[in-house]
Amino acid sequence: MSGKNVTEVRLADAEGIAEAARILESGGLVAVPTETVYGLAARADSAEAVAKIYTAKGRPDFNPLIVHVRGVEQARELAELPHQADVIADLVWPAPLTMVVPLRPGANLAPAVTAGLPTVALRSPNHPVMQALLAACPFPLAAPSANRSGFVSPTSAAHVLATLDGRIDLVLDDGRPCAEGLESTIVAIRTDGSWEELRPGPINLDALHQHYWDEPYPRAGRGERSRIEAPGQLASHYAPGKPLRLNAEWAEPDEFLIGFGAVEGDVTLSAGGNLDEAASRLYAALHEAARAPEPRIAVAPVPEKGVGRAINDRLRRAAA
Ligand code: TXA
Ligand code: MG
Numbered sequence: 001m002s003g004k005n006v007t008e009v010r011l012a013d014a015e016g017i018a019e020a021a022r023i024l025e026s027g028g029l030v031a032v033p034t035e036t037v038y039g040l041a042a043r044a045d046s047a048e049a050v051a052k053i054y055t056a057k058g059r060p061d062f063n064p065l066i067v068h069v070r071g072v073e074q075a076r077e078l079a080e081l082p083h084q085a086d087v088i089a090d091l092v093w094p095a096p097l098t099m100v101v102p103l104r105p106g107a108n109l110a111p112a113v114t115a116g117l118p119t120v121a122l123r124s125p126n127h128p129v130m131q132a133l134l135a136a137c138p139f140p141l142a143a144p145s146a147n148r149s150g151f152v153s154p155t156s157a158a159h160v161l162a163t164l165d166g167r168i169d170l171v172l173d174d175g176r177p178c179a180e181g182l183e184s185t186i187v188a189i190r191t192d193g194s195w196e197e198l199r200p201g202p203i204n205l206d207a208l209h210q211h212y213w214d215e216p217y218p219r220a221g222r223g224e225r226s227r228i229e230a231p232g233q234l235a236s237h238y239a240p241g242k243p244l245r246l247n248a249e250w251a252e253p254d255e256f257l258i259g260f261g262a263v264e265g266d267v268t269l270s271a272g273g274n275l276d277e278a279a280s281r282l283y284a285a286l287h288e289a290a291r292a293p294e295p296r297i298a299v300a301p302v303p304e305k306g307v308g309r310a311i312n313d314r315l316r317r318a319a320a
Pocket of ligand 1: 036063
């Protein structure tokens with residue numbers, strides 16, 4: 001079914017969620033809203049279903065997927081959670097926080113989910129639709145962002161269709177943009193208690209560690225880095241398909257300007273300079289810039305603090 005037919009779009013109400021669960025059960029692909037971005041879900045225990053994710057996205061098979069779980073109990077079935085990871089899963093989830101932790105030997109996951117790594121990325125999303133779907137499914141859900149590999153991530157059902165129409169079975173439409181608007185923070189938590197930020201995102205890891213353990217998180221030493229960290233983070237990514245100029249105070253005549261604060265653009269991320277608002281609007285602005293007639297994009301400077309670190313991380317990759 002995936003890859004050949006029309007993609008159905010349904011409101012993410014109880015019937016829509018029930019249909020999504022049936023499609024997933026039979027090994028299909030469903031795009032689902034989360035609080036970060038839309039995810040492209042398949043049952044994580046089926047090699048055939050997981051293979052469809054890689055095909056639909058055109059994703060390289062060395063780039064592992066995030067497994068979405070209801071909460072800490074399902075996480076414990078899949079991973080040997082280091083102490084701090086267990087505490088956080090129990091107290092902080094559901095949240096825009098993904099933890100890379102040791103895979104439990106014998107865990108019922110298709111090998112392609114982890115791309116052969118001894119670790120697994122786990123997240124319990126803070127969104128009623130994804131949580132309802134996980135509750136309706138007796139298996140965990142592998143779900144990368146619901147876009148063709150390398151393109152801008154989707155924060156609306158229309159963004160999903162922009163690159164995956166006809167390649168997946170169903171899109172559950174939440175009817176409103178994803179609240180966070182940026183992918184989850186990814187942290188590797190090691191059994192020795194060290195942490196490593198693999199991708200900045202909505203959750204500030206120092207603040208999180210400070211809250212529970214009264215100090216910033218202990219950084220993993222360079223020598224302890226695993227062979228592949230967050231492979232999807234290495235290449236150019238989030239690309240709108242046009243040259244993108246960073247730290248622009250004004251636009252050249254052939255540029256579509258994405259503004260921030262005092263720099264007013266064709267679209268503006270946040271006129272008041274609010275970084276959370278800017279994060280939630282970033283991908284919609286990049287999608288709009290991609291559709292605009294101007295052949296180039298310029299983006300105003302965004303301060304490198306709070307979620308601004310994650311915004312600038314995505315902008316640098318979009319420009320690469
Ligand atoms: O907010 C999000 O995290 C969204 C929503 C749908 O949950 N998902 C998302 O997935 O952004 P994706 O596939 O676009 O990014 C997942 C990242 C990739 O960079 C991948 O390399 C990394 O997680 N990753 C997955 N498993 C890993 C592992 N075992 N070790 C290191 N990195 C891993
Ligand atoms: Mg992605």
